Structure formats: C-alpha cells, structure tokens
Amino acid sequence: MKMLKKLMCSAVVSAMAASTAAHAGSISNDEVRIGYLADMSGTYSALAGPGGLEAAKMAIEDFGGKVNGKKITIVGADDQNKPDIGANKVRQWIDVENIDMVAGMVSSAVTIAVNKVVEAKDKISIVSGSASSSITNQYCTANSIHYVYDTYALAHGTGEAVVQEGGDSWFFLTADYAFGHAMEADVTEVVKQSGGKVVGGVRHPLATNDFSSFILQAQASGAKIVGLANAGADTTNSLKTAKEFGVVQAGQKIAGLLIFLTDVYSLGLETTQGLQLTTGFYWDRTPETRAWSKRYFERTGAMPSMVQAGIYSSVNHYLNAVKSAGTDETKAVMAEMKKTPINDFFAQNGQIREDGRMIHDMYLAEVKKPSESKGDWDLYKILRTIPADKAFRPLSESKCKLVAGR
Numbered sequence: 001m002k003m004l005k006k007l008m009c010s011a012v013v014s015a016m017a018a019s020t021a022a023h024a025g026s027i028s029n030d031e032v033r034i035g036y037l038a039d040m041s042g043t044y045s046a047l048a049g050p051g052g053l054e055a056a057k058m059a060i061e062d063f064g065g066k067v068n069g070k071k072i073t074i075v076g077a078d079d080q081n082k083p084d085i086g087a088n089k090v091r092q093w094i095d096v097e098n099i100d101m102v103a104g105m106v107s108s109a110v111t112i113a114v115n116k117v118v119e120a121k122d123k124i125s126i127v128s129g130s131a132s133s134s135i136t137n138q139y140c141t142a143n144s145i146h147y148v149y150d151t152y153a154l155a156h157g158t159g160e161a162v163v164q165e166g167g168d169s170w171f172f173l174t175a176d177y178a179f180g181h182a183m184e185a186d187v188t189e190v191v192k193q194s195g196g197k198v199v200g201g202v203r204h205p206l207a208t209n210d211f212s213s214f215i216l217q218a219q220a221s222g223a224k225i226v227g228l229a230n231a232g233a234d235t236t237n238s239l240k241t242a243k244e245f246g247v248v249q250a251g252q253k254i255a256g257l258l259i260f261l262t263d264v265y266s267l268g269l270e271t272t273q274g275l276q277l278t279t280g281f282y283w284d285r286t287p288e289t290r291a292w293s294k295r296y297f298e299r300t301g302a303m304p305s306m307v308q309a310g311i312y313s314s315v316n317h318y319l320n321a322v323k324s325a326g327t328d329e330t331k332a333v334m335a336e337m338k339k340t341p342i343n344d345f346f347a348q349n350g351q352i353r354e355d356g357r358m359i360h361d362m363y364l365a366e367v368k369k370p371s372e373s374k375g376d377w378d379l380y381k382i383l384r385t386i387p388a389d390k391a392f393r394p395l396s397e398s399k400c401k402l403v404a405g406r
Contacts, residue, residue, distance in 0.1 A: 030071075033099045034075075044106040046260070047231070051308045055315075056103055059316045062316070067323050087114055102114060105128065112135065124144070124333060135150070136150070142356075145337065147358045148310035151185075153278060159191055169225065171198075171227065173238060174203045175204065175231065180203065183230075199221050202217050204234070211237055219247060225252070261279075279306050281304070282382060284378065289309075321336035324336050337352055348360070355400035
C-alpha cells in the first residue's frame with residue numbers, strides 16, 4: 001500500500017512538473033502579440049507616432065516575423081494623449097485581443113494610467129516616449145520598463161550644463177500635466193544643487209497654440225534662462241514665439257529641456273542654433289547608428305528621433321527575451337530582459353534595473369549653426385557622453401517599491 005501511494009504521489013508530481021514545463025515553454029494563443037500605443041496625429045506625433053510604429057515593424061521584420069516558430073503580430077492605436085482612452089484601449093487589447101506587450105507610449109499621464117492596467121492584468125509595457133521619472137520611481141511596477149530617457153536624465157544633462165555655463169537664474173514655462181511637473185521639479189533640484197535659483201514660472205495646457213502671454217511673463221521675470229518644460233508641438237510653438245518676441249536677442253537664453261531631432265528639423269537651424277540638449281540617441285554618432293538610421297530613413301523619409309530608435313531596440317530586446325525564455329509568460333520574459341544586457345546600435349551595455357529603469361549612456365548635444373551643417377539632417381554636434389550610472393536617478397534615492405530596502 002505504501003509503495004502504491006509513493007508511486008501515485010510520484011506520478012502526480014511528474015504530471016505537475018510536466019504541466020509546468022509545458023506552460024513555461026509555451027507561447028500563449030500560438031502567437032506573440034504586441035500593441036503599439038502613442039499619439040498618432042497630435043502634439044507628440046512627430047517624435048513617436050506613425051514613425052514609431054514603423055520602427056516596431058522593422059524590429060519584427062528583422063527578427064524574421066516569428067519567435068520560436070510562432071507568428072509575431074503588432075497592432076497600433078492613437079491614445080489622443082488622453083489617459084482614459086489609452087487605458088481603455090489597452091484593457092480591450094488584453095481582454096479581447098490577447099496582447100502580451102504594450103510598446104511606445106508618450107504622454108506620461110497616459111503611461112501611468114496604462115501601467116496600472118498592465119500591472120493588474122499581469123502583462124508587460126515597455127515605455128519609450130514618456131519622460132516623467134516618476135514612472136520608475138513612485139509609480140513603478142514589476143510589469144513595466146522605462147527604456148529611452150526620463151526627466152531626471154534631462155535635468156542632470158541639460159540643466160546642470162546650463163548652470164555651469166552661467167545660467168544661474170531660471171523661469172519655467174511648463175506643460176501642466178505629469179511630465180511637465182516632473183521635468184520642472186527635477187530641473188529645479190539640479191539648478192539649486194548647482195548654486196542657481198528659480199525666480200518664477202508659468203504653466204500652460206497641453207497643445208497650446210498661443211504662447212504670447214507666457215513668453216511675455218518669462219521676459220518680465222528677468223531670468224537668465226527660460227526653461228521649456230514641455231515637448232513636441234508645444235516646444236516648437238514656444239520657440240517660434242520666443243523668436244518673434246526677440247527673447248534671445250534681448251539677452252535671455254532658452255533651455256529646451258526636452259528637444260527632439262524632429263523639433264530641430266521642423267524649426268530649422270536659424271531658430272534653434274546653439275540650443276543645448278540631452279538625448280539618448282543621435283543618428284550620426286557611430287557607424288552603427290548611421291547604418292540603422294539610413295534604413296529607417298528609406299522607409300519613412302525622416303531620420304529617427306531617440307524615441308523611434310528606442311522603440312526598435314526595445315521591441316527587439318523583448319522578442320529576444322521571449323525566444324530565450326521559450327515563453328511569452330510575463331515573469332519569465334521580464335526576468336530574461338532584466339538579466340540580459342542591451343548591446344545594439346541604440347545602447348551599449350544597457351541594463352534594466354530592478355525598478356524597471358533601463359540605464360544607458362546619454363549625450364549632451366548642441367544644435368549646429370547653419371554654416372556648420374552639411375545636410376538636411378546634420379543638426380547636432382555631440383559635446384560629451386553622460387555615463388549611464390550618472391545619467392539616471394541612483395537606486396539609493398529611489399522611492400520605488402521594488403527596490404530592496406524600500
């Protein structure tokens with residue numbers, strides 16, 4: 001009888017082990033499904049938008065369209081920069097369309113709302129377009145990765161450099177939502193730590209068309225630096241208005257705290273020359289960045305922003321993790337992504353930390369003068385590299401619930 005019980009227990013354990021192994025080595029629904037969520041037609045569409053979707057498709061095509069013999073499918077949606085629309089779309093994707101991973105995402109408010117859904121549904125999000133450092137700080141989750149850049153890195157790149165060059169009094173023109181608030185807070189901290197001061201600021205709604213009153217307040221402040229804590233079309237409209245009002249000619253300088261290649265290209269070098277900015281990627285930095293960017297240009301007619309390059313890299317890293325893990329099960333894939341360094345045209349020795357922050361080198365750049373440019377997209381000169389361990393918030397300062405000791 002005892003022998004029979006032992007045999008029966010052994011059979012049950014073996015069956016359970018076999019079931020677990022089969023589950024661990026499976027691809028749900030025999031397909032890896034990715035959802036791409038971004039602003040596809042509004043304020044932030046140029047920096048990610050349709051171009052980001054093309055970058056994700058490139059990654060899937062370069063991977064061969066399959067992982068472990070299973071088809072890879074991608075669907076896209078426009079979140080219109082509205083948290084409720086983004087969250088509802090992702091909930092539908094997961095519940096009805098069996099999406100495994102959500103990529104892209106630009107508006108920080110949308111991302112924070114989406115990440116709550118992704119966490120509750122135990123799927124994965126890889127955020128490439130959003131800036132707020134709170135995404136891997138107080139709003140961190142075990143299901144999300146922040147891949148390209150954040151407000152902490154921008155503040156400690158551009159903000160610190162500007163103060164060191166004499167820009168020790170600031171006035172902020174801030175987008176009135178999560179990203180803008182985080183950007184202003186992070187730069188304020190850096191300015192004060194560097195011996196500078198903030199003399200004032202004003203907040204504007206997302207997608208503002210008329211910046212006249214805001215620029216006039218910035219001029220009246222007497223600050224040496226007007227810090228633009230906004231992005232996309234809001235930044236370009238701010239810079240156009242500043243030029244019209246002669247802000248720089250009158251002696252103030254403008255710090256574009258989140259400037260994309262697409263912004264500089266749209267505005268032209270006459271308007272943007274001399275701007276210093278922090279970026280996670282520049283197409284003309286190395287032979288590898290040039291080779292990939294040329295391919296991207298052939299598909300889209302534009303050189304990639306750092307977000308679009310990061311989307312390709314993040315999708316590729318995810319697919320490699322699924323391949324290595326032998327499954328699209330969330331915990332297994334997240335573990336694989338976190339233990340595997342990122343080495344590609346986008347990042348060298350990039351690493352995803354326990355808080356979900358992907359740390360990698362960032363770059364301080366300056367926009368070229370028209371006389372220095374040799375072509376339409378020859379826009380930046382790289383001034384220096386900001387090492388990964390200096391670019392992003394140290395874990396010792398983290399409020400993330402996933403960090404040991406928190």
